[in-house]
Amino acid sequence: MYFASDNAAPAAPEVMEALSKANTGYAQSYGNDEIMDRVTAKIRDIFEAPDAAVYLVSTGTTANALSLSVLTAPWQTVFCHRHSHIEEDECGAPEFFTGGAKLTLLEGADAKIHPAEFRARANSTGVLGVHNIQRGALSITNVTEMGTLYTVPEITELCKTAHDLGIGTHLDGARFTNALVALGCTPAEMTWKAGIDVVSFGGTKNGLLGVEAVIIFDPAKAWEFELRRKRGGHLFSKHRYLSAQMEAYLTDDLWLKLAKQANDAGARLEAGLTKINSFKLLHPRQANMLFCGMSRAAHARAKAGGAMYHPWPGDHPETGPDDEFLTCRLVCSWSTTDAEIDAFVAFVQG
Numbered sequence: 001m002y003f004a005s006d007n008a009a010p011a012a013p014e015v016m017e018a019l020s021k022a023n024t025g026y027a028q029s030y031g032n033d034e035i036m037d038r039v040t041a042k043i044r045d046i047f048e049a050p051d052a053a054v055y056l057v058s059t060g061t062t063a064n065a066l067s068l069s070v071l072t073a074p075w076q077t078v079f080c081h082r083h084s085h086i087e088e089d090e091c092g093a094p095e096f097f098t099g100g101a102k103l104t105l106l107e108g109a110d111a112k113i114h115p116a117e118f119r120a121r122a123n124s125t126g127v128l129g130v131h132n133i134q135r136g137a138l139s140i141t142n143v144t145e146m147g148t149l150y151t152v153p154e155i156t157e158l159c160k161t162a163h164d165l166g167i168g169t170h171l172d173g174a175r176f177t178n179a180l181v182a183l184g185c186t187p188a189e190m191t192w193k194a195g196i197d198v199v200s201f202g203g204t205k206n207g208l209l210g211v212e213a214v215i216i217f218d219p220a221k222a223w224e225f226e227l228r229r230k231r232g233g234h235l236f237s238k239h240r241y242l243s244a245q246m247e248a249y250l251t252d253d254l255w256l257k258l259a260k261q262a263n264d265a266g267a268r269l270e271a272g273l274t275k276i277n278s279f280k281l282l283h284p285r286q287a288n289m290l291f292c293g294m295s296r297a298a299h300a301r302a303k304a305g306g307a308m309y310h311p312w313p314g315d316h317p318e319t320g321p322d323d324e325f326l327t328c329r330l331v332c333s334w335s336t337t338d339a340e341i342d343a344f345v346a347f348v349q350g
Helices: 013-022 034-046 060-069 093-097 115-123 152-164 176-183 219-231 240-273 296-304 338-349
Strands: 053-057 076-081 102-106 134-141 168-173 198-201 212-216 289-295 325-331
Touching: 013 240, 034 053, 034 212, 034 240, 053 060, 053 219, 053 240, 060 093, 060 134, 060 168, 060 198, 060 212, 060 219, 076 115, 093 102, 102 115, 115 152, 134 152, 152 168, 168 176, 176 198, 176 240, 212 219, 240 289, 240 338, 289 296, 296 325, 296 338
Parallel strands: 076 102, 076 134, 134 168, 168 198
Antiparallel strands: 053 212, 198 212, 289 325
């Protein structure tokens, strides 16, 4: 009953098999391997973007920070949600890799930027010229940090505002495929057709050992990304082990199958828990994560049964009444089983 994070799930067997296969013989280093050539062609095909630049890195933090670095100068700001991953969970990496750019934090229900606030804050940024931080980029997250989704029209509206203001757009897609499957759209529709300039296309949370793709739809920014990746220490010499993971991920729609399994597990978990009186969702469950609350007694039963998950947003008080309402985050992965879910629901129900 492990619901702490999809980061903790095992890598898919197909991925491990591909790594073993890639470990035979020799291959060109630093991304010049033949597997990477196939990955680039496949991603360009999937995203309907024949000129896109495609790069692989090992972590989501690297993907996000380097992506923003090619969109944002040190004297500019990145507009993002107050509860975005780049604000809450990356230890200042975006500021570091951009050379000191600021993050301007925006509000909006369910961790989604409200378009009117973005427009107002962006319009009031840089109005005093050299004395002010300047507008740099917009970064949104899909799936959001509260487990919700931006629809394609919502992404399009935000991107249009950004482009009208002359700034670039970034999509943090650590759970990109979970969002894609839930929305039922194409990768192109959720990215460049909606106005996204650079996307962090995640895989580690969805069955990979450790690899994320950065897809840059404006090839003019590609060389700068390559230099920043190398200078930042994130160009792998034995790159084929990144390439092999991503190729396996994209073969026979494995990426879509794994995300659907995770989302379906989230739906099953929600269906079971919502029948319990003490349970309440804090945000709509739209993919594989539930932000919710239940009684202290229900938490105690689940923990005693061996369930693993995070109190959210902070640790629970050590003592209190049994009916005290305590909140948490539950995350399903591609490997979450029906048996795990049903056992957890039974413990919570008591």
